[in-house]
Structures are given as C-alpha cells and as structure tokens.
Amino acid sequence: MSVRNALLALLEQGPRYGYQLRAEFEHHTGGTWPLNVGQVYTTLARLERDGLVEGRGEDGEGHVVYVVTDAGRREVEDWFTSPVPRTQPPRDELAIKLALAVTVPGVDVGAVIQQQRSATMSALQDYTRLKRRSSDEPPTGDGSAELAWGLVLDSLVFSAEAEIRWLDHCEARLRRAAAERPAVVGHADATLPTEAKESRR
Amino acid sequence: MSVRNALLALLEQGPRYGYQLRAEFEHHTGGTWPLNVGQVYTTLARLERDGLVEGRGEDGEGHVVYVVTDAGRREVEDWFTSPVPRTQPPRDELAIKLALAVTVPGVDVGAVIQQQRSATMSALQDYTRLKRRSSDEPPTGDGSAELAWGLVLDSLVFSAEAEIRWLDHCEARLRRAAAERPAVVGHADATLPTEAKESRR
DNA sequence: AGCCACATGTAACAGGTTACATGATTGA
DNA sequence: TCAATCATGTAACCTGTTACATGTGGCT
Numbered sequence: 272m273s274v275r276n277a278l279l280a281l282l283e284q285g286p287r288y289g290y291q292l293r294a295e296f297e298h299h300t301g302g303t304w305p306l307n308v309g310q311v312y313t314t315l316a317r318l319e320r321d322g323l324v325e326g327r328g329e330d331g332e333g334h335v336v337y338v339v340t341d342a343g344r345r346e347v348e349d350w351f352t353s354p355v356p357r358t359q360p361p362r363d364e365l366a367i368k369l370a371l372a373v374t375v376p377g378v379d380v381g382a383v384i385q386q387q388r389s390a391t392m393s394a395l396q397d398y399t400r401l402k403r404r405s406s407d408e409p410p411t412g413d414g415s416a417e418l419a420w421g422l423v424l425d426s427l428v429f430s431a432e433a434e435i436r437w438l439d440h441c442e443a444r445l446r447r448a449a450a451e452r453p454a455v456v457g458h459a460d461a462t463l464p465t466e467a468k469e470s471r472r
Numbered sequence: 473m474s475v476r477n478a479l480l481a482l483l484e485q486g487p488r489y490g491y492q493l494r495a496e497f498e499h500h501t502g503g504t505w506p507l508n509v510g511q512v513y514t515t516l517a518r519l520e521r522d523g524l525v526e527g528r529g530e531d532g533e534g535h536v537v538y539v540v541t542d543a544g545r546r547e548v549e550d551w552f553t554s555p556v557p558r559t560q561p562p563r564d565e566l567a568i569k570l571a572l573a574v575t576v577p578g579v580d581v582g583a584v585i586q587q588q589r590s591a592t593m594s595a596l597q598d599y600t601r602l603k604r605r606s607s608d609e610p611p612t613g614d615g616s617a618e619l620a621w622g623l624v625l626d627s628l629v630f631s632a633e634a635e636i637r638w639l640d641h642c643e644a645r646l647r648r649a650a651a652e653r654p655a656v657v658g659h660a661d662a663t664l665p666t667e668a669k670e671s672r673r
Numbered sequence: 674a675g676c677c678a679c680a681t682g683t684a685a686c687a688g689g690t691t692a693c694a695t696g697a698t699t700g701a
Numbered sequence: 702t703c704a705a706t707c708a709t710g711t712a713a714c715c716t717g718t719t720a721c722a723t724g725t726g727g728c729t
Contacts, residue, residue, distance in 0.1 A: 272688075273563045280572040290708050299571045304563050307690060312710055317688085333697090335709070351579050354591035355566045357632065362474045362505050362717095365556045366627040370500045370620035371481045378552050390555035418649055419571035425645075426567040426638050431558065433634030437627050444626075448619055473716070491680050508718060513682055518716080534725095536681070563689095 274306065275314055276350050279339065282324060283347050288334040289315060301405065301420030303427065318343070365434065369441060380445060388438045395431045398424055475507065476515055477551050480540065483525055484548050489535040490516060502606065502621030504628065519544070566635065570642060581646060589639045596632045599625060 274296075281287060281295050289311045296306050315337055318324040323343035330336040339347070365387065372378045402424055405417070475497075482488060482496055490512045497507050516538055519525040524544035531537040540548070566588065573579045603625055606618070 273565045273568050274689075276565075277568050277572055280576050284576055288708080289710085299575060300568065304560070304568075308708080309691075309693095309710075310689065313690095314688085316710095333708090347576075350569065351573060351584055352587070354588045355569065357592055357595035359505070360595075360628060361562070363624075363627060363631070364474045364477075366624045367474050367478050367501065367505075368551065368556065369627075370624050371478055372552060373620050373623070374500060374616045375481050375485055375548075383552055386553070387555045391558055394558035394561075415575045418645075419574050422574070422642055422645065423564075423567045423571050425641060426564060426570075427561060429634045429638040429641070430564070430631060433630045437630040440626060440630070441623055444619075444623065475717075489680080490682085509680080510682075510719075510721090511717065513680095514718090515716085517682090534680090 274310060275318065276347070278311065278314055279318060279323060279343055280347050280350070282337055282339045283344060286327070286330065286336045286338045288330065288336045291334075298416050299419045300423050301401070303420070303423055373445070381442070384438050384442055384445075388435055391431050391434050391438070395428065395435070398428050398431065402428075475511060476519065477548070479512065479515055480519060480524060480544055481548050481551070483538055483540045484545060487528070487531065487537045487539045489531065489537045492535075499617050500620045501624050502602070504621070504624055574646070582643070585639050585643055585646075589636055592632050592635050592639070596629065596636070599629050599632065603629075 277296055278292055281292055287295070290308065292315075293306050293308050293311050297304075315324065315326070319326055319337070322340060323346055324337045324339050326335060326337050328335055369380070369383065372380045372383050402421075405421065405424070478497055479493055482493055488496070491509065493516075494507050494509050494512050498505075516525065516527070520527055520538070523541060524547055525538045525540050527536060527538050529536055570581070570584065573581045573584050603622075606622065606625070
C-alpha cells in the first residue's frame, strides 16, 4: 500500500509521468527504498483501474502523464488524516524468528541475538555515515525533499536503536529464564531435533 | 517470508498437520498476528513444491501430516544463522507518509504527527494491559511459548516507543525548519494543490 | 436438529518484485 | 559508433490474504 499511496500523494502536486514519479519518490526518501520503474507503471495501471487517477497521453514532450481524480484526492486526504493502523501491526520477521528460536530445540538463541545485533549496529553506522554526508550537500529547490529524507533516515536510526535495545532486553530475559528453567536454553542435551517430542494440545 | 519460515521451523520440531501449525504459531506469538488457516495450507503446498517439506497422509487419526526434508532443515538453519537483512529495510509506511506530508502542500504535518502519536500511545496501552494479563496466567508445558510471546510483546512495545520518540523528534525538527524557512510548513498560501508548480528534476 | 470447533482444501486477488522488450535521445 | 540514460510498458512470479466449499465430530 505504501507505494500506491505515495504515488497518489505525489500526483496530487500536479500531473506527473511514470519515470518522473520514481525519481521524486527516491529523492524524497534518499534512495532508502529503491523503487523499480516497472512497479510504477503497474501501480499506475491499478490506480487508474480503481478510478483514482487518469492517464493522459502527451504533455507536450510525448510523456504519458497521469492526473489525480476527485476520488483520488479523497483517498490521499483519508491517508493523511488517518493514522497508520497499529491494530494489526505488520509481521515482524525478527520477532517471529526469536519467538521460534526459544522454542525449537537445537537453536542457539544467544548466537541468533548476537549476530542480529552486530548486523543492526553496522546498519546503524551506515545510517550515521549517510547522515553526515547528506548534511554537507546544499539543498535543491525549497529543501523540503532534503528535510523529508532526513526524517526518513532518522526513522531508520530510531527503529534500529529500538531493535538493539530489544535484543539486549531479550538476552537479559533469557538469562533470567535460564537460571530458573535451564531446560529451555540451548543445552547439550537439546541439540538436533529430528524427533518429535510432544505436540502439546 | 515470515510465515513460510515460521512454519518450517515449527515442522522441524516434528511432524505436524495444518490446523495444528496455525494453533502453535498463534500460541507462540500470543495471537498478535492471527494466521488464516487457508494460508497455512497454501504455504504448505508451496513448501512442498519447493522440496522443503513432504506431505504424508494419515497419522493414525486421519490428519494430513507434513515432515521437513533435508533441504528444509538446511533452510531453517540458514534462517537462524543469518540475520534479518537490514540492507534493504521493509518500507515503513509511516516514514514514507511523513516524508511526503512535508512536501505536498496543503497537508497539516503537525496534525498528522499528533494523530499518529495518539494512536500509537493507545496501542502502547493495549500492549501493557496485555502484558499485565499474561503475567497472571500459569504456564502450560515448559513455558517456552509464554516466554516467546512475552518477547514478541516486548518487541511491539519497543518499536511503538521508538515510533513515539521519532514523532517527537520530527515535531522538533519541523519547528526548527519552520523558523528558518516558513514556506515549507502549511501556510495559508500553500493550501489546496490542484496546480503543478515545478517538477524539480 | 442446530451449532460450533476441528480440519482440509481451492479460487481469486492483492501488492510487490524481477526480468525482459522496445525505442528515443544524448554524449563520449 | 557505441554506450548510457530516459521512458514506457508487459509477463511472470512471489508471498500474503480473503472468501468460500466441504466434511466430521461432539455438545445441547
């Protein structure tokens, strides 16, 4: 849904054509989430199918230009005036992974946590390096795109930090659990599954 | 990919059938991410297509039971021994939304932030309420499922807190930007787009 | 008899992603 | 001339999700 809404929002600023939309999207997000050109066109086709945009050929230079319809404008407004739903949060792969790692025997949970933390920390370094680099460049236009991509970068930093904090928290909790019920953590007698134990239900 | 890997990991503990897999998945994650039964079967079919599991009929009670293959075991190990990639982080809808909100004229960015913060804070309250409730229940089995879902819940809490912190940070940064370049924030002369200004490329 | 939970599926579709085909223009 | 970029698309595929059909067994 992100791409769809983003393209719609960009189109509300005025008529755009496909290639241009990709460039603007990546400019706003600083290339954080590269957007395949093909997806722009498929998404535009779906937006047109749903009556949210209209495609017009020729903008003077032969570009296939799209304009947003009234329904599309309503959609954008809905998007901006309603919060991103947290009622059913998107499945967090890392959380699922750890949740299963503590249950499946033969998995070294500590190692999973450590490797993830180091990966996330190196990502964090990349982010701060990018931040330093981007603060040097002079703004183009009114600078709102630079502001936008600065915020995106901050969001990545914040969530990476939260992930690291959570990993630390998991480690501590697992140590406590290991002290109380040593069977759960990866012991020598709990390696290699292959065999079912009990189905528990 | 989350569901696929999760089912595979569950199957490594021993043969399981579809309905059972859903129950275990939801038990581990405390119903945080409800899993449609149909998806279990489609996913199992795809896993079998890829040679990661094998379906055997009849486990004594007429259940269609699946077992993991060698290739499947390798896949699970790969999953647990490699970090969740942050090189291309999943598109964050909220970040994209704010990034566009600061650019598209006529959008009250402050309002977007406020509404999101209140939504996230109420989600946070739900989480803490769930935490209190779950700490009362006695553990079933070895308690690893309760541990797992406690960790999942913590992960939701951590990321929600990070989101709120980020929103505060955005507000502060926008205020600073408004002081320097008043044109960016929602002014009276910047309402209702309809017209293209410049394409900036 | 009616209802519910268990259990197995299928069909259709969504959005996202990649790979590919095609052509125009531009600059080395 | 050759390569790169701009530009528009299409086909195929992925996972995820919903809705639906179908049947069994147990409980009231």
